[in-house]
Amino acid sequence: MSLFDTYIAVDWSGGNDRGAKPKRDAIWACAAGEEPVYLRNRQVAEDWLAARLEAEAGRRVCVGFDFPFGYPAGFAEHLTGREDALALWDWFEARIVDAPDVNNRFDIAGEINARVSGVGPFWFNGLKREVNHLPRKGLDRTNADFPEKRLVEMRAKGSFTCWQMAGAGSVGSQVMMGLPVLARLRRKYGAKVWPFEALDSAVAFVEIWPSLLAPSFPGGMIKDAAQVRAVARAMAVMDGQGSLELALAKGEGSGAEGWILGVGAEDLLEAAMKPIDMPRPPKLRDDCFALPAGVDWTPVDEALARLDAALRCVVGVEQVSHTQVVGRVVAEPVTARRSNPPAPNSAVDGYGFAHDATGEGDQVLPLLAGRAAAGGAYGGTVPHGSAIRVLTGAVLPDGVDTVVLEEDCSVTDTHVAFRGPVRPRANTRKAGEDVVAGSDVFAKGHMLRAQDAGLLAALGVDALPVFKRLRVGVLSTGDELVDPSQNAPPDRTYDANRPMLLQLAAAWNFEAVDLGHVRDDRAALKARLDEAVGQCDVILTSGGASAGDEDHVSALLREQGNLQAWRIALKPGRPLALALWQGVPVFGLPGNPVAAFVCALIFARPACLKLAGAAFAEPQGFMVPAAFEKRKKPGRREYLRARMGSDGVEVFASEGSGRISGLSWSDGMVELPDGAMDIARGDLVRYLPYGSFGL
Known part of the structure; x- marks a missing residue:
């Protein structure tokens, strides 16, 4: 069983307010499976951590901080009278003043130095003014009361001493400004601190040092952000593998100094921190969307089959x-x-015994003292012919294979009575009966x-x-489009497709990438597509995909993207432009919002699922009575906006593809087959609820 449910890594900073723009050598935090968060100063960081721990109430949380939890041997006792790192936390918390634009860390370091013999141990005054008893150079120190490094830092190659308060690689300010925050969070949330305490509460604080395995970090992002993401993931992976507990055991015997998670267990940490060594899938072939010669109109089923055959997973x-x-x-x-349940257990509150010690008629069994409860197993063996109190979920003690419901029993202090016969293994669950x-x-x-x-x-x-999440870019094109936030004259159209398609992608659990709006400018369109290649795994465009004078999307894709125009026999939304732009698939959807919506559901969703590593999924349909009448011509498959009513499925009053209100009115679509149909009320038709499209 895992020790924790959530894993958070924090890269701390001892400096002042870093500003709103994310940068290196600042405070970064990351929970495993999430993206790193930039925290502009320690006050914001403390608030974020408090809010996160509040949100994680009821779960087990491991939080790693990248600064020492203690000082070299003897220092805590010198300041507090006890060789107790946690008492030292409280000592600093009572004295440190910290605001976004000012703090007293250098003055506190000087005051501590004044209490010891000689000069030091703290050094490097980072202020322009002089600080009494705080030398600017380490060589000026003469104090020999405390070791230069903790035991763990002697083991961790390249680690710095906590006496250095500023300068390259220093951690002194991080410790002094970080311990007061930990003291407050520990007090508020009852956190236990490794390795000083047993980790028997919901929140645990551990010391980390990301640079222990710096070569394992991914590139392409701010180093501190990459580090916390990698370390949070490593803690999660180790716990899943059962190696986190082994790494935590290495901190034993570290006294008040503390220990760095992974020191002494570098092989376990390195194995967990390494990214999965799997190559990124190759890009799609340039001819993957090509239709056979002579194909004019493509039926919907054939188009879907061709898409399924042409596409494959493109994400790592x-x-x-x-x-x-x-x-x-x-x-x-x-x-x-492990199995579920991991051991035989009781399905009810009652009394347990060996079945073969009972028979028919009234049964009276001696009742043992004690009980078996969920999370509180009975340590002994139940003698044959005796019974014991057993609660729901409790592991069955040795000697018990059957449980009788407490409502079916009469009980005294010494005996339990019930009516037999009882079915063997009644009211019990076998180990692994689920999985x-x-x-x-x-x-x-x-x-x-x-x-x-x-x-x-x-x-x-x-x-x-x-x-990895499929990154779906959404791009709108055309001079006629205006953002809904602007005033639009009658000859301009508000861009409805882009917000609709972006939120469709998000609803399908893809990463939606807003590529914005490009006017009818071929150079600008090319630049936007070139930029999108590095941001997206697939691109959805709407409008400009036909063959008119201003259809720059189709023209540009035809020239440089190997455009394939599929004329699909469906209504609404016949044209579907498919192309590859530098290996990234582009779906050119119709500009009409209703047609764009229908084509996105019927074609883009299953295609994106295949690109994302899932199965090429078709929607689940249901045959329901029609609450409408219609005569359908042959030749095209039709999708009618529809919703369920008391007499069957209703369809929107107008089939006009410009009536976007019909999308909001509907809760699904009626799919009419390719051939001709005369539909009367009560006839069965195929209804596709939007839920079958993942909405």
């Missing part, structure tokens, strides 16, 4: 915690880490849901490999 793999899996796609088969350890739980391609997170937790599976 990453590890995430079970707490962050909703909407993620499993990248490798997931197996149960057996080592069995397959989820196959590759499964999209995880909230209930799946519960199963993963029950089976002890924390970190698991999933495909």
